Amino acid sequence: MALRGKKETGVLMVNVYRVCQKAGTRAGPDTAYSQIWTKMRKQGDRNPDPRNKCLDDVSNLILEWAQQGYHPLILMDANAEWEEKNLKEFTEKNGLIDIITDIHSEEDPPPTYARGRNKIDYILGDDHIRRAVVRAGAMNLMGGVAPSDHTMQYIDVDELILFGDN
Numbered sequence: 001m002a003l004r005g006k007k008e009t010g011v012l013m014v015n016v017y018r019v020c021q022k023a024g025t026r027a028g029p030d031t032a033y034s035q036i037w038t039k040m041r042k043q044g045d046r047n048p049d050p051r052n053k054c055l056d057d058v059s060n061l062i063l064e065w066a067q068q069g070y071h072p073l074i075l076m077d078a079n080a081e082w083e084e085k086n087l088k089e090f091t092e093k094n095g096l097i098d099i100i101t102d103i104h105s106e107e108d109p110p111p112t113y114a115r116g117r118n119k120i121d122y123i124l125g126d127d128h129i130r131r132a133v134v135r136a137g138a139m140n141l142m143g144g145v146a147p148s149d150h151t152m153q154y155i156d157v158d159e160l161i162l163f164g165d166n
Contacts, residue, residue, distance in 0.1 A: 003163075004070075006165040009164050010065070014072065016058055020033075023052070055087070062094050071126050072124070073123070075123055076121065078121065079120050081120065095126050099123045099155055100138060103133065110138065113151070114141050115149065123153050129157075134156050134158050136155040138151040139154075
């Protein structure tokens with residue numbers, strides 16, 4: 001979703017699901033991994049890597065929209081901890097900050113999904129987005145709108161800062 005303010009400042013919000021399987025994994029035919037892998041093969045990719053192609057595609061989208069004055073706000077199930085090499089390279093390349101962790105920096109991030117002990121879901125934004133955030137957090141598991149095995153995360157922003165106008 002793209003939102004544009006009066007002062008030519010825009011926000012590009014992108015929901016991203018990054019498959020958990022790594023390249024070479026054998027996954028069932030109906031999994032997201034297998035569906036993306038098959039599509040990549042049909043497009044001529046001889047060594048498909050759906051997990052990391054996702055990061056490349058989002059990087060390209062961020063670059064394309066940045067040229068039109070849009071700031072990235074990425075809502076991502078990364079299926080990876082913050083220190084994972086490819087995720088780290090993706091965030092550094094695109095100047096993205098883990099907004100919730102940045103706001104609550106003194107605390108250890110709680111797990112974001114029911115079957116693990118780690119944070120794998122993120123709200124990412126650039127410095128402009130981060131400056132506009134006035135509050136951020138996550139609800140408890142099963143505390144969201146619909147039952148889910150992931151926490152619902154949120155940010156509240158000051159639209160005057162975000163868009164230069166309200």
